[in-house]
Amino acid sequence: MHWLNRVYKWTDSRLQLGEPIKEMALHPVPNKTASWWYVFGSAAFVLLMLQIATGVLLALVYVPSAGHAWSSLNTLDHQLTLGWFLRAMHGWGSNFMVAVVLIHMAQVFLFGAYKYPRELTWVLGVFLLLMTLGMAFTGQVLRFDQDAYWGLGIGASIASRVPFIGNWAVHMMLGGPIIAGATLSRFFAFHVFVIPGMLLAFACLHVWMVLKLGINEWPMPGRVVRRSTYLDEYHTLTKADGRPFVPGAVWKDAFFSAAIIAAVAVCASVFGPYGPGGQPDPTIIQTAPKPDFFFLWLYAVLSYLPPSLETPFLLIAPVLGIAGLVGLPFYAGEGEKSWHRRPVAILMLTSIAVTWGVLTHLGTFTPWSPKMNAWSGGPPIPTRYTHPASPLQRQGAIIFQSKQCRNCHSIAGAGGQRGPALDLVASRMTEDQLIRQVLQGGGNMPAYGKNLSPSEVTALVSFLETLHPVNEPPATDASRNTAAVVEPHPHS
């Protein structure tokens, strides 16, 4: 190995990197930070490297042209040896990267790592998160299938809501008047050059600061951060109860990173690549576009917001959210780091996680979307609903099916969930209320007054009137009974 040593010496006497690297590797870290809780940052960095490597490999084949992108992905999936595996690695690598970055962020938040003197490290981390999400979105566009196409349409529609410069923003985003060749080219430039360049530079700065300022110590209740004393306390701690970063702490990073890459590879080989879905022909409108997993929560938010709140929310919430994240270390730069003494932080993190989880879960089955084929493609109304019915009621059941009521209302568990399930509707609405609802709509239902003839309404409502439990009579209007009793004696 003598020659290896000579090569090293020859190179390093010119490169001059040996000393600074040695210094970084051997800098002392607090003993308690050599923990499995401290492995997510390095894993995110390793995943970034994986994405760069697999991205370059995909770029050898991918054609960033609106006319050919989709077919070049199909060639990758089906004709090139293991092209599908590289696509799957890149796609799953992206999922893992977003997840690990979020976990890393939650962990450093819980451990109070954003406090003095690591404020800027946190701020850079916020930008790294935004850029990671930007990569996920632009990457979904490069898939250039139907979902990508209509996803861009949603992006352009959001951009168009910016006051005064909306139209300008749409043109700048799309590179022209419509989603077409120019759009894909600019998203390619962003996904491949602009964002990764910034991501890499910021990530290196982020790591540099972690190494220079020292890793955040394990928070202890009562060990309060003060600007005047913190640096001394930290150095005393690393001297008294520390160990060199290499190998004392880094071996866990190494194990975890390898495990994460292995997990990406396993997911890639078991679940395969993402799409591409249908071809990006905008005249094929039989499609129900859906964003990728990490944007499902946004999809849910956009469905549940009242129309009047939507534009303010879309334009103001991201600004406030980012300002809140960036401002956090300046608002809470000192004080307790331990989660035992930070109930508000715990509550915030828990509620954000639960909200995100619920919205994402809802986004997986989109109860707000009408099921476009429920009236024609789903199961028919079960015979137990129509068997005992009168001819008029059966006619009503036919109208119920053929007028697409079922796209929004389920019966016997099949149909859309946009409106309420109607299995028991007669026990909560009277005949008059049903007629009014059908004719005038309201409460998120279109009015059918113009689209149904009076006899069709009669038939439909007489069918709906049968939808009540066997032992429970349908709801009736009490005043009707009075009228029926009073009627025979009009002069009394």
Add this chain to the structure above:
Amino acid sequence: MSEKQVLAEQNNREAASADALAVSRRWLLLGIGVCFNAVVGAAVAVPVIRYLLSPAKPDDAYKSWVSLGAIDSFPVGETRLAKFQNPVGRAWDGETDRVACWVRRIAASEFQVFAVNCAHLGCPVRWFPQSQLFMCPCHGGAYYADGSRASGPPERGLFTYDTKIVAGNLQINAGQMPTLANTARLVQIQTPGGGSPCTG
């Protein structure tokens, strides 16, 4: 004395000998150099910014009249999907320069042409002749046959194209993706009841 130390010494001597207001020749030259860079940078930035902003054009710059075919292909009283090639396009647009729209023929020479894009967030709406409704698969927006808003998140009715009939052909003024920032402020759609107009 190493080279570094010599240089540092020289700098120190210069700094010490200079009085507070004097600017050394080297610093002056550096200042001029920075200014020179700023001037060149600004001169180069102008074309770069104009290049970057080139896709942003006024509302009508991208629009022109496009034919949807003979009016006989649209039966009176029905709403049908029509397709056309976007008037602005590039050779490598592939399928993406194709555009679909819904054509409603109200009477012999009376047409309404709607964009397929939902007024909420641009997803493609589908027409259901049985219930005379347009429904959006994304967030559940619904519209009546005349394009007015029926229910769901959209704030307004469907986007419409201007139409005209030339030599038996139906033409629309199209060219850009309709959004709330362009088409929206041009049209006004009455509610089916004739009540308050739903302005975009």
